[in-house]
Amino acid sequence: MSIEFTKYQGLGNDFVLIDNRAQAEPVLTPERSIQLCDRHFGIGADGIIFLLPSTGDTDYTMRIYNSDGSEPEMCGNGIRCLARFIADLEGQANATYRIHTLAGVMKPQLTANGLVTVDMGQPRLLAKQIPTTLAQPEFKVINQPLEVAGEIWSVTCVSMGNPHCITFVEDLAAIPLSSLGPQFEHHPAFPQRINTEFIQVVRPDYLKMRVWERGAGATLACGTGACAALVAAVLSDRAQPRATVELPGGPLEIEWAGYDQPVLMTGPAERVFRGKIDSAR
Numbered sequence: 001m002s003i004e005f006t007k008y009q010g011l012g013n014d015f016v017l018i019d020n021r022a023q024a025e026p027v028l029t030p031e032r033s034i035q036l037c038d039r040h041f042g043i044g045a046d047g048i049i050f051l052l053p054s055t056g057d058t059d060y061t062m063r064i065y066n067s068d069g070s071e072p073e074m075c076g077n078g079i080r081c082l083a084r085f086i087a088d089l090e091g092q093a094n095a096t097y098r099i100h101t102l103a104g105v106m107k108p109q110l111t112a113n114g115l116v117t118v119d120m121g122q123p124r125l126l127a128k129q130i131p132t133t134l135a136q137p138e139f140k141v142i143n144q145p146l147e148v149a150g151e152i153w154s155v156t157c158v159s160m161g162n163p164h165c166i167t168f169v170e171d172l173a174a175i176p177l178s179s180l181g182p183q184f185e186h187h188p189a190f191p192q193r194i195n196t197e198f199i200q201v202v203r204p205d206y207l208k209m210r211v212w213e214r215g216a217g218a219t220l221a222c223g224t225g226a227c228a229a230l231v232a233a234v235l236s237d238r239a240q241p242r243a244t245v246e247l248p249g250g251p252l253e254i255e256w257a258g259y260d261q262p263v264l265m266t267g268p269a270e271r272v273f274r275g276k277i278d279s280a281r
Helices: 030-037 076-090 177-185 223-235
Strands: 002-010 013-019 047-052 060-066 099-101 104-110 116-119 144-148 151-159 163-168 195-203 206-213 242-247 250-256 263-267 270-278
Touching: 002 076, 013 076, 030 047, 030 060, 047 076, 060 076, 076 099, 076 104, 076 116, 076 223, 076 263, 076 270, 144 177, 151 223, 163 223, 177 195, 177 206, 195 223, 206 223, 223 242, 223 250, 223 263
Parallel strands: 013 047, 060 099, 163 195, 206 242
Antiparallel strands: 002 013, 002 270, 047 060, 099 104, 104 116, 116 263, 144 151, 151 163, 195 206, 242 250, 250 263
């Protein structure tokens, strides 16, 4: 059986999007998704995103498999791509959707300038919500020491529905991401593994970021990571409530007005090409 797909990218974070509205479970297995994400023997992507029928009072449901076959709770760049995919399917130019995800309900809005703004919900800051053992379950993890690769790092942990560990550095380019990233991801302090963001504060309204994503490795952009980075920077008095977060793939505009307020993320999502694949090989 052949399945139609469309590939989208948001700041170079690329995904295969599949219209899965005819059934409630993904039409591909995690194993097949791994094959399709392979950049030499497949389509090439950071993940496969499935547009599923609505859940509860939402418009649609989002599921995603990472390039390693694992299933994350959410993906910031991915949900912008999903919103653009829905709009293309429906023939909409400007629209707002309520999307059910494993991290809760997300609300992407397509804007007239071609960007997508997503209400990402409130950040979760307690250790038990990350989860991490770096603090007692009911305490926040802000500027806590963590030993990785024989060095002590000061880290702040934030969940945007998926877990993030943020550390601030003086020289972003000097970070050996490919060797450090896996050690953070699989550190025993993070029982469900972790996404790791290395942040250089250029100005209070401008941050530069590199990311190692749980289940995907080094990527050009991570939307939830950019949101978590701004939250961590605000919590540690390093940034203003609204800032540009510059990733290797380009900039995202992130805004967080403080406790009990949602994080707003604005950035692009673009269609790359369409095609057909076999559901099994």
